[in-house]
Amino acid sequence: MSTIIFFMENYVAGGLDKVCRDILLNVKAEKIYLIVNKKIDERILNTQRLPSRIHIFKYRLLTPADLSNFATQHKKKKIIYLLLKLVDYLLRYPLLLISFVYFFFYFRKLKYDCFMTHNGGYPAALFCGTASFASALVIKRKSIFVFHSMPRKYSKAYIGFDYIWDRLVDRYCIIVSVSKKSAIELLRIRKIFQFPKVIHNGIDPNEKKINTASKEINILHIGYVSDSKNQLMLLKTLNILVNNFSRRVKITFVGDFTDDNYKKTLDDFLINNHLEDYVSFEGFKENMELYYSNNDILVCTSKIESFPMVILEAMRIGMPVVSTNVGGIAEQIEDGCDGFLVNSDDYTSLADKIQLLFDANVFENISKNAYKSFNNKFTKNRMIESYNEILNL
Incomplete structure (x- = not known):
């Protein structure tokens, strides 16, 4: 040894x-x-x-x-x-x-x-x-x-x-x-x-969890709150979803604020677009299991990443992921098969991909494939x- x-x-x-x-x-x-x-x-x-x-x-x-x-x-x-x-x-x-x-x-x-x-x-x-x-x-x-x-x-x-x-x-x-x-x-x-x-x-692998699309879609975003993680992109997407689709959408952000100026930017956007009731900022959390189990979709909006752990944590329980196509994320997600990819800052396409997951059949297929991909490649x-x-x- x-x-x-x-x-x-x-x-x-x-x-x-x-x-x-x-x-x-x-x-x-x-x-x-x-x-x-x-x-x-x-x-x-x-x-x-x-x-x-x-x-x-x-x-x-x-x-x-x-x-x-x-x-x-x-x-x-x-x-x-x-x-x-x-x-x-x-x-x-x-x-x-x-x-x-x-x-x-x-x-x-x-x-x-x-x-x-x-x-x-x-x-x-x-x-x-x-x-x-x-x-x-x-x-x-x-x-x-x-x-x-x-x-x-x-x-x-x-x-x-x-x-x-x-x-x-x-x-x-x-x-x-x-x-x-x-x-x-x-x-x-x-x-x-x-x-x-x-x-x-x-x-570690985990038991499979498949949620079906419901009247309320709960979106999870994990990462310290900063321009590089680009939470503003998701808020712009939320604005489209709220104004164009009938299903209620709720977003939970988990992660510490690291930039007061960026926090003000997010707060101003929420207030100006009357979105405060659709968003929750939870700060840093040590135990994330509850957040994964209580949400339906993981969204990653980062401008720079290599191989995010949060995507693996979602895939191992069959949670569909919609992410910006940056860094090595395309090595984790095959677009349209076990998740969805969009270009960085393209919040309109992000809204379209999330909207696809409102369909229960699409949601279940992506969920099953994500779980399978994880167990084949990322244990x-x-x-x-x-x-x-x-x-x-």
Whole structure:
């Protein structure tokens, strides 16, 4: 049996944390050192008690994300914001060097066989990279570098740094992507030469649940409330449905607000179109089973995604999904077979697809196919087997 280091740097709990929790609980390792930043959002990780073989360590280093977030908090004060961004730029490289040295000497104290880090995007949480490089030098074995979102293009401000970063990742890491689309995009927009291994996310199967279209259609949307998740698109769709179709529609949004300005945009739209009675904002919820069971359709309106866990959670109980066709979502949903896809921001087409599900026969066919697709391709056991293989466990 092996000992592994499992490294995470996150600030908002989401699908990545669900995947990490399942890997931690099920991967074939005798001992796991779970290393996380001090500000980690533990709400999802802690929904299940971690076994004694998992030892948690929280590092207390100032991160580039801390600097960036602090600057963003003062965005309305232009001079202060620009000064803070300058500080962010000047301190970024010293912080990365300090973190590399810190992790190198910390890892030398541990006896372990392999290292894995899970990163929200690419390059995203930069300490995931410096920790990966440090580990590769300590144990003379490439680190497993998993990224869960779409890669970011080269930044004009950091183009030299980004190029060097890609070279280091290529040299010291085995890259894993959760979707083929994000892997292809990484090769297209970055200077990466290895083709990432693709391991689709997976979750536990569940008993099939099929709802039939009723007089009231209950729509569920899950994700932190922000422009990137594009809840406004669904509200525009709601406006069409309310004014053009006889069935009553109710939307439940689950997820924390992360942008006060965007919250005001949504509130203003609801008030101006008299839609307040059709919408409920529930905030973050640890236990989602009740929300899946009490709703009929899952809608995903994101502008950027790689392989959303919420779509898998809906498919495993036969809940029809209507989603924007972004990132790797087309690897989850076959349009018209086990769900529906629409172009980003096309709220009229979204209304049309939802309206199709008002028909009980269409609803049931999509539901059955979604459940079947999930069990054939996206179970947790398939995912864990792939991670055990890449870790040589």
